Structure formats: C-alpha cells, structure tokens
Amino acid sequence: MLKDFETKKHEDKSQLNAEIKELQSKLLGQQQLLMQAKLPVIVLIEGWAASGKGSLIKEFISELDPRFYHVESPKPLPQSQERYPFLYPYMKAIPINGKVTFLDSGWMENVVRKYLRHEITKEEYRCMIRQVNEFERQLRDGGYIILKIFLHIGKQEQYDRLYRLVEDPGTEWRVDQDDLWQHKEYKRFMEAYDDFMEKTGDIAGWHVLDGNRRKTATRDALKLLVQRIERGIEEGKYEGSTSEEDFPLKEMPKLADVDLSPSIDDEEYSKELKKLQTRLSELHNIIYRKKIPVILCYEGWDAAGKGGNIRRVTYALDPRGFDVHPIASPLPHELNRHYLWRFWINLPKTGHICIFDRTWYGRVMVERLEGFCTDKEWRRAYHEINEFERMLTDWGAVLIKFWIHIDQDVQLERFTNRENTPEKQWKITDEDWRNREKWDEYEVVVDELLQKTSTKNAPWYIIESNDKKYARIKTLRIIVKALEKACEKNFKRLME
Amino acid sequence: MLKDFETKKHEDKSQLNAEIKELQSKLLGQQQLLMQAKLPVIVLIEGWAASGKGSLIKEFISELDPRFYHVESPKPLPQSQERYPFLYPYMKAIPINGKVTFLDSGWMENVVRKYLRHEITKEEYRCMIRQVNEFERQLRDGGYIILKIFLHIGKQEQYDRLYRLVEDPGTEWRVDQDDLWQHKEYKRFMEAYDDFMEKTGDIAGWHVLDGNRRKTATRDALKLLVQRIERGIEEGKYEGSTSEEDFPLKEMPKLADVDLSPSIDDEEYSKELKKLQTRLSELHNIIYRKKIPVILCYEGWDAAGKGGNIRRVTYALDPRGFDVHPIASPLPHELNRHYLWRFWINLPKTGHICIFDRTWYGRVMVERLEGFCTDKEWRRAYHEINEFERMLTDWGAVLIKFWIHIDQDVQLERFTNRENTPEKQWKITDEDWRNREKWDEYEVVVDELLQKTSTKNAPWYIIESNDKKYARIKTLRIIVKALEKACEKNFKRLME
Numbered sequence: 001m002l003k004d005f006e007t008k009k010h011e012d013k014s015q016l017n018a019e020i021k022e023l024q025s026k027l028l029g030q031q032q033l034l035m036q037a038k039l040p041v042i043v044l045i046e047g048w049a050a051s052g053k054g055s056l057i058k059e060f061i062s063e064l065d066p067r068f069y070h071v072e073s074p075k076p077l078p079q080s081q082e083r084y085p086f087l088y089p090y091m092k093a094i095p096i097n098g099k100v101t102f103l104d105s106g107w108m109e110n111v112v113r114k115y116l117r118h119e120i121t122k123e124e125y126r127c128m129i130r131q132v133n134e135f136e137r138q139l140r141d142g143g144y145i146i147l148k149i150f151l152h153i154g155k156q157e158q159y160d161r162l163y164r165l166v167e168d169p170g171t172e173w174r175v176d177q178d179d180l181w182q183h184k185e186y187k188r189f190m191e192a193y194d195d196f197m198e199k200t201g202d203i204a205g206w207h208v209l210d211g212n213r214r215k216t217a218t219r220d221a222l223k224l225l226v227q228r229i230e231r232g233i234e235e236g237k238y239e240g241s242t243s244e245e246d247f248p249l250k251e252m253p254k255l256a257d258v259d260l261s262p263s264i265d266d267e268e269y270s271k272e273l274k275k276l277q278t279r280l281s282e283l284h285n286i287i288y289r290k291k292i293p294v295i296l297c298y299e300g301w302d303a304a305g306k307g308g309n310i311r312r313v314t315y316a317l318d319p320r321g322f323d324v325h326p327i328a329s330p331l332p333h334e335l336n337r338h339y340l341w342r343f344w345i346n347l348p349k350t351g352h353i354c355i356f357d358r359t360w361y362g363r364v365m366v367e368r369l370e371g372f373c374t375d376k377e378w379r380r381a382y383h384e385i386n387e388f389e390r391m392l393t394d395w396g397a398v399l400i401k402f403w404i405h406i407d408q409d410v411q412l413e414r415f416t417n418r419e420n421t422p423e424k425q426w427k428i429t430d431e432d433w434r435n436r437e438k439w440d441e442y443e444v445v446v447d448e449l450l451q452k453t454s455t456k457n458a459p460w461y462i463i464e465s466n467d468k469k470y471a472r473i474k475t476l477r478i479i480v481k482a483l484e485k486a487c488e489k490n491f492k493r494l495m496e
Numbered sequence: 497m498l499k500d501f502e503t504k505k506h507e508d509k510s511q512l513n514a515e516i517k518e519l520q521s522k523l524l525g526q527q528q529l530l531m532q533a534k535l536p537v538i539v540l541i542e543g544w545a546a547s548g549k550g551s552l553i554k555e556f557i558s559e560l561d562p563r564f565y566h567v568e569s570p571k572p573l574p575q576s577q578e579r580y581p582f583l584y585p586y587m588k589a590i591p592i593n594g595k596v597t598f599l600d601s602g603w604m605e606n607v608v609r610k611y612l613r614h615e616i617t618k619e620e621y622r623c624m625i626r627q628v629n630e631f632e633r634q635l636r637d638g639g640y641i642i643l644k645i646f647l648h649i650g651k652q653e654q655y656d657r658l659y660r661l662v663e664d665p666g667t668e669w670r671v672d673q674d675d676l677w678q679h680k681e682y683k684r685f686m687e688a689y690d691d692f693m694e695k696t697g698d699i700a701g702w703h704v705l706d707g708n709r710r711k712t713a714t715r716d717a718l719k720l721l722v723q724r725i726e727r728g729i730e731e732g733k734y735e736g737s738t739s740e741e742d743f744p745l746k747e748m749p750k751l752a753d754v755d756l757s758p759s760i761d762d763e764e765y766s767k768e769l770k771k772l773q774t775r776l777s778e779l780h781n782i783i784y785r786k787k788i789p790v791i792l793c794y795e796g797w798d799a800a801g802k803g804g805n806i807r808r809v810t811y812a813l814d815p816r817g818f819d820v821h822p823i824a825s826p827l828p829h830e831l832n833r834h835y836l837w838r839f840w841i842n843l844p845k846t847g848h849i850c851i852f853d854r855t856w857y858g859r860v861m862v863e864r865l866e867g868f869c870t871d872k873e874w875r876r877a878y879h880e881i882n883e884f885e886r887m888l889t890d891w892g893a894v895l896i897k898f899w900i901h902i903d904q905d906v907q908l909e910r911f912t913n914r915e916n917t918p919e920k921q922w923k924i925t926d927e928d929w930r931n932r933e934k935w936d937e938y939e940v941v942v943d944e945l946l947q948k949t950s951t952k953n954a955p956w957y958i959i960e961s962n963d964k965k966y967a968r969i970k971t972l973r974i975i976v977k978a979l980e981k982a983c984e985k986n987f988k989r990l991m992e
Contacts (some may be wrong), residue, residue, distance in 0.1 A: 032922045066810070066820030066853060073816035104816055158562060170778055174786050194585040279772040282666055289669050307561060314562075324562030357562060377538055385683035426528045496976065 001198075002190050005152055007212040010078060015217035021223035024063040030229045031068045037098035037197065037233050040144050040337075041199060043225060046108045046187075047151030049179035050161040051211035056151065059103050059218045060225070070095060074103040083291075083349035084126065085395045086110055088365035093345040096336040105131050108150075112192045113178070116185065125334065126410040130224050134387045136203040141240035141380060142338040146204035146233045149221055150197065155186045211252045240376050247386045252450040255443055256352075260407050263467035267343055270435040274474040282429045284317050284353065285485040291350040292486050293397040295330055296479065297359045300404025302432045303414040305468040310355055312472045327358040338380075339363055339373070344439055350396070359401075360385055364449045369441055379420070382452040389458040398486045402475060403450065404465045497694075498686050500646055501707040512711035519718035527564045531594035533729050534687045536640050536833075537899070538590060538597050540720060542604045543647030544685075545675035546657040547707035552647065553598050556721070562987040569600040570609070579787075579845035581891045582606055582624065583631050584812075584860055587840040590640065592832040603628050608688045609674070612681065623890055625695045630883045632699040637736035637876060638834040641728045642700035645717055646693065649707040651682045730854045736948060737874050743882045746955045748946040756903050758970075759963035772972040773812035779979040780813050780849065787846040788982050789893040792975065793855045796900025797903045797938075798928045799910040801964040805900060806851055808968045809975065813849060823854040834861055835877075836884055846892070855897075856881055860945045865937055878948040885954040895954040898971060899946065900961045904935055 034041065043060070044455060045053050057071055072093040095101040111128045114120045120128070123422060136146060153161070162183060165171045182189050197206045207224055209217040232238075263273070296313070298306045314322060325346045334342040340360055348354035364385075368378040392399050406414075415436070418428040435442070454460040461478050465471035530537065539556070541549050557565055569588040583603060607624045610616045613828040616624070631640055649657070659677060661667045678685050693702045703720055705713040728734075760768070783790060792809070794802045810818060821842045830838040838858055844850035860881075864874040888895050902910075911932070914924040931938070950956040957974050961967035 004939050022778075029919050035922075054814050058811065061810055061815065065822075066806060067822040067824075071815040071819075102815070168779050173781070223802065252793065285666050285669070311558065315558055317597070319557065319567040320550055323567075324559075326563040328563075329587055333826075335825065355562075367659065423525050 002194050002208065005208060005210075005212045007154055007157075009153065011216045013215055013378055016219050019058065019219050020215065020222060023219065023226055024059070027060075027161050027222065028065075029064045030226065030233070031065060032230075033102070033233050034229060035068075035098035035479075037236065038098050038336075039232050039237065040095045041100040041229065041232075042094060042103065042139065042144055042146045043100060043475070044103045044106045044108075044146065044148045046149070046213060048158055048181050048194075049160055049175075050154050050165065051151035051153045052214055053151055054105050056149075056218060056221055057350060059222065060102060061380060061444055064100075069100040069102060071102045071104065072189070083351075085391060086116040087131060087391070088344065088347065091338075091341065093134070094139065094341060096333060097143075098336075104199055107135070108193070108196050112189070112196055116188060116473055122318050129196070131204060131391050131394070132200050134391070137198070138340070138384050139338060140203055140238060143237040144338070146208050147225055147228050148204050148471070149224070149434075150193070150206055150208045151211040151217065151356060152208050153429070153472050155183070157202055157212055158183055158186070168337075176220045185455045206292075223282065239374075240380050243387075244429045247390070248256075248456040250456060251450075253462070254447050255403075255405065255450075255462070256356070258405055258462055258464065259467040260405065260410075260464050262464050262470050263472055264470040268468070270475060272473050273312065273476070276473065276480055277312070279480050280313070280316040280476065280483070282316075282478065283487060284321060286303060286487045287353065287483060287495065288321055288351045290487060291482075293348045293350045293392075294353040294486075295348060295392060295399045296353065296355045296484065297361075297399070297401040298355065298357050298404060299359060299361055299365075299402070300463075301406050301411055303405070303411050303418070303427075304406045305405040305465045305471055306357060306404050308468060309402075309463075309465070309472050309475055310357060313355065313476065316476075321351070322353040323348065323357065324357060326353045327356060327362065335338075337344075337365075339377075340384070341343075342386065343388075347392075348397075350420065361390070361453075363448055365445050368445055369438065382449065385453055386455055386458075389453075389455065393457040398482050400479060400482055401460045402448065402478075403462045404471060405462050406465050408436075410466045411436060416494055426444055498646075498648055498704065498961070499692050499705070501704060503648065503653075503706045505708055507712045508710045509711055512715050515715050516555065516718060518713065519715065519722055519749070520555070522722050523556075523563075523718065523725075524559045525727070526722065527561060529729050530596070530725060531564075533732065534639075534832075535728050535733065536591045536593050536595060536597075537721075537725065537726075537728075538599065538635065538642045539641055539646065540599045540602045540642065540644045542601055542645070542689075543707060544719070545671075545678050546654055546661065546744070547647035547649045548710055548713070549600050549647055551599055551710070552645075552714060553715055555718065556598060560596075565596040566600060567598045567600065576930040579847075580843060581887060583627060583887070584608070584712070584843065585839065586729060587631070587834075588835065590635065590833060590837060593639075593828060594832075597991050601892045604689070604692050608685065608692055610690055610916050622670055625692070627887050627890070628696050629699060630887070632904035633737065634836070635834060635885070636699055636734060637880075639990055640834070641724055643721055643724050644700050644702050644902045644986075646689070646704045647707040647713060648701055648704050653708055654679055654682070666908050669936055672922045684893070684955075689745070701939055708864050714826075735870075736876050739878065741882075743886070744952040745947075746950045746951045746952060748956060749958070751901065751958070751973065752941050753780070754901060754958055754960065756901065756906075756960050756962040756965050758960050760966040760969055765965040765969060768969050771809065772976055773808070775971065775976050775978070776809070776812040778816075779976065779983060780817060782983045783849065783979060784847045786818055786983060788979075789888075789891070790847045790849040790979065790982075791844060791888060791893050792849065792851045793857075793893045793897040794851065794853050794900060795855060795857050795861075795898065796959075796961070797902050797915070798931055799923075800900040800902045801961045801967055802853060802900050804964060805898075805959075805961070805968050805971055806853060808950075809972065812972075816851040819844065819849070820853060823852060823858065835863075835873075836880070839884075843888075843894075855882070855946055857949075861938065864941055865934065877944065881949055882954075885949075885951065889953040890903065894978050896975060896978055897943070897954060897956045898949075899956055900936075900967060901958050902961050907932060908961045940960075 015131065045056060047053050061069055070093070090103065090106050093101050094104065111125065111132070115125045140146060147344050162179060164173055209220050211217055298310060300306050310324060314324065323346075330342060343356070343360050346354065363373060363381045364378050367373045387397055389399055415432065418424040449461050450462070463471045463474050508696060531987065541547050554566055561766065562663060566589070586599065586602050589597050589599065607628065629912050636642060658671055661671050707713055719746050761983045794806060796802050808822060810820065826838060839852070839856050842850065859869060859877045860874050863869045885895055911924055911928065914920040946958070957969045959970055
C-alpha cells in the first residue's frame with residue numbers, strides 16, 4: 001500500500017554500486033539461458049511521474065545485448081491506439097520466446113488515468129480490472145514471466161523533481177500537463193494506484209520500490225528480475241492453470257443432427273442477395289460513423305464454401321473499411337509468441353470490419369488433433385477464448401462466428417469437381433484429402449468447441465451449406481440483423 | 497493530360513457487364529500464375545474525390561481470393577504517419593511476392609495536397625517528385641509490377657456527386673472538408689495532377705480513365721491489369737536497370753591503409769566517456785524537442801566491438817527515445833519483399849534515434865559473397881542505397897555510418913578469448929570462423945562499398961577498434977558533433 005509506505009533518503013552508494021554491477025552481469029549471463037529455455041519475460045515498470053522509470057530501465061539494459069530485449073514506451077498513447085481495446089498496445093508489445101520486453105508504464109497507468117479523468121464508468125473500471133487479470137493469467141499460462149514494479153516517491157519529492165525539470169530549459173519539455181495534473185491530484189492518484197494494485201496482484205505480485213533511494217531501488221529491481229528469471233529457468237515453462245469460469249452458453253445442436261437439406265431457388269437467391277447486400281452496404285456506413293468494430297469469424301469444413309460466402313459479404317462493403325485475414329499455419333515469429341497474439345494484432349479498429357477466414361479456434365481443432373499443442377493447452381483454450389471474445393464484446397465489438405457446414409458426400413463431390421476443373425485445381429491439396437480422412441475426429445472436436453464456446457455474447461451460427469446459395473443468404477441475414485441491433489446503440493456505451 | 501480529356505456519359509452496359517465478368521474471371525485465373533512466378537503487383541488508384549475509386553477496387557477484388565490481395569487505404573494519413581518519410585506508408589504496404597496490393601490513393605494525392613496546402617516548398621516538391629521516381633524504379637527493378645490509374649471526372653460531375661452524397665444522411669460523412677476544398681480549387685488541382693503525372697510517368701505510365709463512364713472505366717482498368725500481369729508473367733521477373741547517377745562522394749582510404757594503432761589510456765577514457773555521454777544525453781533532449789530523426793548504422797568485422805560500442809551510446813540515451821535493431825538473416829516475410837523493406841519499416845519517427853546493428857549493406861557484403869542475390873542486384877544496390885540514404889537525409893535525418901575496424905590478429909585473439917570464457921561462448925559460432933576464412937574476400941567488398949557509398953550527405957566513418965575504448969570515444973565524438981550541428985537547425989527546414 002502506497003499510503004503506509006515509508007521512504008528514506010540515505011543509502012550507501014559505493015556498496016550499492018558494486019551490488020548493481022554484479023547483478024547486471026548476472027542478468028547478462030541469464031540471456032543465453034533464457035534463449036535456451038525459450039522463456040519470454042515482461043517487465044512492467046509503473047510509478048509516479050518523475051519517479052525515475054526511465055533511469056531504472058537504463059540500468060536494466062546497460063549490459064544487455066540489444067538483440068535480447070526491447071523497450072516499449074506506450075505512453076502517451078497515440079490517438080490511433082485509442083481505436084483498439086485498451087490492452088492492445090501491451091499485447092502487441094509482448095516479446096518472442098527467450099526475450100525481454102521492458103514496458104515504461106503500461107496497463108495500470110492507462111486504466112487509472114482513464115478512470116480519474118472520468119472517461120470510464122465505475123462499471124467499466126471493474127471490467128478493465130477483470131480483463132487485466134485475465135490478460136496476465138493468460139500470458140503466465142502461456143509461459144510468460146511477468147515482473148511488475150511500482151516506483152514510489154512522496155508528494156514533496158515529486159514536487160522537487162518536477163520543479164527541477166521545469167526550471168531547466170533543456171528538460172522542461174519532459175513535464176507535461178498530465179504530470180502536473182497528477183501532482184495536483186496526488187492523493188486521488190495514490191488511492192487509485194492502491195486500489196488498482198490491490199485488485200491486480202494475484203497473478204503477478206506488485207513490488208513497490210522506494211524511488212527516493214535510487215540506488216537501492218535499482219539494486220532491488222535488478223535482484224527481483226534476476227531471481228525471477230532464475231526461478232523461471234529452474235521451474236521451466238509454466239504449464240498453466242486450469243481455472244474454470246462458467247460463461248452463459250447458448251445451446252448448440254450436434255453437427256450430426258443438423259438438417260442439411262435447406263436450399264433456395266435461383267430467383268429468390270438473386271433477389272434476396274441484392275436486398276441484403278444493399279442493406280449491408282448502408283449498415284457499413286452507419287457502423288463506420290458510429291465507430292462500431294465488427295469481427296466476423298469463419299470456420300468450416302474444407303470446400304464448405306467459406307471463400308464464396310465471404311466474397312458475397314465483402315462485395316457489399318467499402319474496401320476502405322474492411323480487411324480479410326486468411327489464417328494459415330503460424331509463421332515462426334507468430335509461433336514464438338502467445339497463440340492469440342497474431343489475432344490480437346489483426347483486430348479491426350473501431351468502425352472497421354474484420355473478417356477472419358479461419359480463426360483462433362485452430363487451437364482446439366487442428367492444433368489439438370495434430371498434437372501442435374499440449375493437452376493442457378487446448379483444454380485451457382476454450383476458457384481463454386471465451387475470455388478473449390468477452391473482452392472484444394465488452395469493448396463494443398460485434399462478434400459473429402459461423403461454422404460453414406456440409407456433409408461428407410457433398411465434400412467429396414466438390415473435391416472431385418475441383419480436381420477435374422483446371423482453374424480450381426489449386427484449391428485442392430493432399431492435405432485436404434488427409435483432413436477428410438479424419439472427418440470423424442474433427443466432428444468430435446468441432447462438436448465440443450461449439451458446445452463450450454457458444455457464449456451469449458459471441459454465439460456460433462451453424463450455416464447449412466450443402467446449398468451454397470442458401471448458406472450465403474443465411475449468413476448475410478445474420479450479419480444484417482446483428483449490425484442493425486448494434487446500430488441502435490452507440491459505441492462506447494455498449495459496455496454498460 | 498486532364499485538361500484536354502474528353503468525357504462521355506453513354507455506354508452499353510450489358511455488353512460491358514459481360515466483358516467485366518470475363519476479365520474478372522481471367523484475373524482470378526492469374527492468381528495462381530502470379531504465385532508461381534512470385535511476382536508482386538501494386539495497383540495505385542488515384543483520382544478525384546467521388547470519382548469512384550472505392551467502387552473500382554470492389555470490382556477488382558470481387559472474384560479474388562482474400563489470401564491473394566490486400567486493399568490499403570492510407571488516406572487520411574493518421575498523424576503518426578506524418579512523423580515518417582512521406583513514402584513510408586506506401587513502402588510499408590508493398591505486397592509479398594505473388595500477391596497484389598490495391599492502393600486507394602497514394603503518393604500522388606499525398607504530394608499534391610501537401611503542395612497545394614503550401615506545406616512544402618517548390619524545392620521540396622521537386623525533391624519529392626524525384627523520390628517518387630526513385631521509389632518506383634527501385635520497386636520495378638526489384639521485380640514489382642506497378643499499374644497506375646487516375647480516375648477522372650469533370651468539375652460539374654464532381655459537384656453532382658458530392659451534392660448527392662451530402663444530401664443523404666447515410667453518406668454525408670463520406671464527404672470531408674478536404675473534398676470540398678478540392679472541388680472549390682478544382683482548376684488548381686487539375687494543374688497539379690497534370691504536372692505530377694507528367695513528371696512521374698517514366699517508370700510506370702499513368703492511365704487516365706473516364707470516371708463518368710463507370711462500366712467502361714471498370715472494363716478498361718481490369719483489362720489493363722490483366723494485360724499487365726500477362727506481360728509480367730511472360731517476361732518473368734524484371735531484372736532491373738543499371739541507371740547510374742553520380743553522387744558527390746567523400747574520399748575513403750583502403751582498409752589496409754588504416755592505421756589501427758590509436759589507443760587511449762584508461763583515465764582519459766573514463767573522463768572522456770563521462771563527458772561525451774553527458775553531452776549526448778543533453779543532445780538527445782534537443783533532438784527530441786526539435787523532432788530530428790537520427791539513424792546510426794553499425795557495420796564491422798565480427799568481434800570488432802560493435803555491441804559494446806553501441807551500449808556506450810545507448811547508455812547516454814533515454815530508453816523511451818531510441819531503438820536498436822539487430823539485423824540478422826531476413827525472415828521469410830522479409831525475404832519475399834523488396835530487400836530494403838525491412839529497413840524502411842524500422843525507420844525511427846521524427847525525434848527518435850534508431851541504431852541499426854548491421855544494415856542494408858548486407859546486400860553488398862554477405863549477400864553478394866554468398867550468392868544470396870544476383871550479380872545485377874548487388875551491382876545496382878550501391879546506387880539504390882545512395883538514393884535511399886539521400887531520401888533519409890532530405891527528410892531531415894541525421895545519418896551516420898560506422899565501419900568498426902580491427903585487424904586479423906586482434907580478431908583471432910578475441911575469438912579465442914570468447915571460446916575460452918564460458919559467459920562469452922554464445923558470442924562465437926562456426927559461422928564466425930567461416931567468415932574469418934573469407935577475410936580477404938570481405939576486405940575487397942568492404943573497400944568497394946566504402947568507396948561507392950560514402951556520400952557527402954551520409955559519409956562512412958572508419959573506427960579503429962583494435963583498442964575498443966579508443967573506438968568508443970571516437971564514435972561518441974562523431975555522434976556528438978553531428979547532433980550538435982543538426983541541433984543548430986530545425987527539422988522541416990533541413991530539406992531546403
């Protein structure tokens with residue numbers, strides 16, 4: 001607790017300097033071990049304005065190889081970042097396995113400022129606290145080492161430091177209005193920091209260091225990191241928790257019970273397609289103006305007709321306002337980060353539509369079946385995905401998930417057709433045939449994921465696609481209806 | 497020329513629709529061929545506000561697989577982009593081999609608006625035109641197919657369209673102040689577009705299409721792209737030109753003639769180091785305020801002491817204001833783009849310092865010697881690099897290049913020392929020994945690059961590093977001097 005924190009000025013500098021040097025060289029020695037153990041480390045340094053966060057980071061990195069770490073300073077957040085979920089810049093900044101990211105202030109400062117500026121309600125504040133805890137737990141479970149430090153200085157000390165900075169024309173620019181506001185509202189900030197730390201210490205504990213005693217704080221911070229890494233290397237990659245929380249779920253049928261006979265005649269199809277596309281086009285305008293982010297997820301059997309379905313949607317959209325992200329096997333730099341990272345960084349900004357052609361559900365389908373992740377990892381993923389999606393809908397996103405469904409006979413027909421049509425041959429590969437052989441295994445895992453992740457806020461829709469045209473119309477209707485509902489409200493108020 | 501352009505309204509829609517459909521399916525068929533030929537395509541669509549750029553892009557992509565293309569709409573540029581060279585967002589958006597990027601307005605609109613808004617001088621305008629031509633030539637030489645389209649509509653037609661958009665509450669937001677300003681200044685814009693097109697048609701010609709006749713324009717645009725791709729596939733990857741321009745060069749000694757004996761004693765080293773670091777730290781503040789971008793490039797022999805040298809520089813810097821980019825072998829997504837792409841996207845923003853630990857000179861060193869690029873490619877690279885660096889210094893960047901130099905005996909000593917010191921073993925690999933065997937070959941190529949790329953605006957400094965401490969002091973002095981000189985001026989005025 002900051003309010004009971006006792007700070008002192010005195011310290012034995014030469015003794016401390018020697019200790020710091022020793023710890024820095026220990027840290028240097030840990031570089032290689034971390035790389036070998038493929039452990040990623042996040043060091044979050046929060047604290048008062050002028051408490052010495054930058055200088056502390058300098059001491060952390062002074063002996064390190066630049067290939068080994070990255071310093072991220074997401075404050076002040078560029079305005080463009082405000083168009084993403086508030087944890088977006090931090091997720092974007094997570095290191096790859098074996099490396100360290102130092103964050104010069106992060107999610108704590110971001111949330112506390114928003115709260116004290118009344119940009120968010122109490123309700124939203126609580127929601128963000130929950131998201132922070134989920135974020136930290138997911139990273140920890142993904143093998144990330146997280147060290148959180150708060151640099152504390154008293155009000156008088158802060159005054160002296162800000163005064164010295166402002167007086168010197170060379171450093172005056174370093175003090176901005178926000179810093180002066182913080183100083184003026186020192187007490188309110190202290191209470192808010194305390195509250196935040198109290199509520200977010202479970203996954204990775206907070207370490208409050210005395211910014212008054214620079215050398216001592218540096219020594220302590222270095223020691224914390226060195227010890228934390230030592231422990232991490234000793235214990236090996238964290239295997240993850242199995243926390244369970246019940247999300248309100250929508251009941252889903254088994255795939256085997258879905259009637260795939262629905263169809264549509266050509267005339268009605270043309271008429272409906274035109275009507276729905278026109279309406280979708282209008283809605284895209286409103287979405288853009290109201291700054292509502294939209295995320296459409298496509299999963300389904302090979303040759304189920306995802307591509308054609310997506311094209312009927314995008315044809316109605318302004319190409320400046322949407323992106324399609326085709327998801328293939330992760331590239332090395334994606335594989336070496338948290339599995340959700342590559343989806344996070346491709347989230348749409350507010351007012352934009354983003355279509356994922358295959359999604360994060362790969363983890364509980366192909367990665368599970370092919371053994372690309374551990375048992376614990378895919379079992380945990382349902383829960384992590386539900387949290388991820390709740391974060392998105394809490395943010396205000398419209399999130400719709402489609403399972404494009406066909407039966408085995410239709411798939412065989414389409415595969416054969418592809419093989420016999422020269423322009424379509426590229427669409428069919430040996431892997432498709434191999435996957436087809438595993439149809440039954442896939443059906444089990446798909447049934448399971450539909451049961452476990454069809455939450456009220458982000459439900460699944462099974463789209464009968466034996467008749468592709470029927471499927472397209474159904475999909476468009478669902479999208480139009482969801483957007484109409486969303487457009488009745490305004491973004492930013494959706495969270496309440 | 498826009499001023500002599502005749503536009504008509506009438507067109508035979510059903511005939512055109514059939515042609516469009518046919519061309520779209522041809523384009524679909526070309527997808528695979530492009531992938532096989534690894535040809536990347538950039539389609540730049542410029543034109544008047546409300547001329548139908550977005551709709552045209554829709555027609556381009558309507559049949560395509562989303563894995564195959566990307567639509568980039570860099571207008572309006574977020575403010576953060578203004579802190580990079582003006583071609584940065586377009587370079588960032590180039591596709592990987594085998595794919596297409598559609599740009600919804602690009603470098604033309606960017607430059608013309610800046611010019612008409614008087615944000616740049618005539619001189620700067622000319623400079624940007626030159627950079628555009630260099631940019632296009634470098635991309636073409638790198639194998640990129642570039643198609644440039646301008647959608648033209650008359651002033652009255654533009655008025656009608658804008659009026660219709662503004663009248664409808666659903667589309668009103670699409671018309672911004674800039675569009676209205678353009679309409680008001682129609683004549684000035686026309687002249688400026690004409691001037692720009694006249695001066696930038698040599699590498700990739702402009703195609704002005706009649707936006708009045710939407711279907712005809714769509715058909716023509718599709719035909720242009722299909723034919724351009726056909727030609728590209730037929731001809732195979734463009735092998736590049738051999739344009740030569742004389743850059744004013746600084747005379748450089750041969751490496752063999754460099755006296756490596758300079759050294760410094762420990763006491764003077766400590767004193768100087770402290771002094772220079774303090775000064776550098778002050779300068780970093782000024783750089784930040786004056787928004788001057790700084791790029792420091794390190795090249796040199798293995799074990800020459802680059803890492804330690806860089807650390808002495810970064811120790812003086814605020815970690816929030818610099819980045820170190822260690823350059824290793826390119827990753828697949830880098831290898832599949834223009835070789836300068838991975839450096840472009842890591843340029844510092846204004847006011848920031850960026851240190852490249854190894855650089856784009858890899859092309860004329862390791863890539864040349866190991867056969868990772870063709871003969872034509874590395875021969876052309878000196879010139880391309882000189883242009884790239886002139887673009888950076890014209891932008892206002894301070895660009896300093898160091899060759900950290902040692903002799904073979906010292907390298908052997910350091911290699912051996914690394915092998916015998918457990919904490920340093922990671923620093924020495926078999927590859928280092930292999931490179932050492934090629935010392936003579938490397939010396940030839942390094943001598944050549946020093947001769948050919950030590951331009952007046954971005955000179956090389958050879959740093960004698962048999963005594964690492966001497967090297968650090970010399971490097972710091974050069975940096976401090978260059979920054980002091982830059983700080984006398986203001987950014988934005990440097991280009992004049």
